[in-house]
Amino acid sequence: MTTSITSGQRPRTCRACGKKFEYPVKGSAATRHHCAECAVLAADTRLILERLQNRIATLERQVSRLSPPN
Numbered sequence: 001m002t003t004s005i006t007s008g009q010r011p012r013t014c015r016a017c018g019k020k021f022e023y024p025v026k027g028s029a030a031t032r033h034h035c036a037e038c039a040v041l042a043a044d045t046r047l048i049l050e051r052l053q054n055r056i057a058t059l060e061r062q063v064s065r066l067s068p069p070n
């Protein structure tokens with residue numbers, strides 16, 4: 001009867017591809033920051049994806065700033 005924390009299960013966003021995923025999931029390779037698909041990638045490959053993901057996030061912020069709020 002150990003008190004285990006079950007509140008950890010909430011949708012997370014993958015740092016590499018931006019996908020929403022559940023964590024932790026039993027049998028899934030997903031980590032706290034990466035979905036199951038990206039978790040198995042080579043570290044240097046994942047780093048490139050993260051870099052692109054950051055650029056996309058930056059661009060999205062800039063685009064939303066360009067569009068008038070009405």
Ligand SMILES: [Zn+2]
Nearest residue numbers: 014017035038
């Ligand atoms: Zn991913």
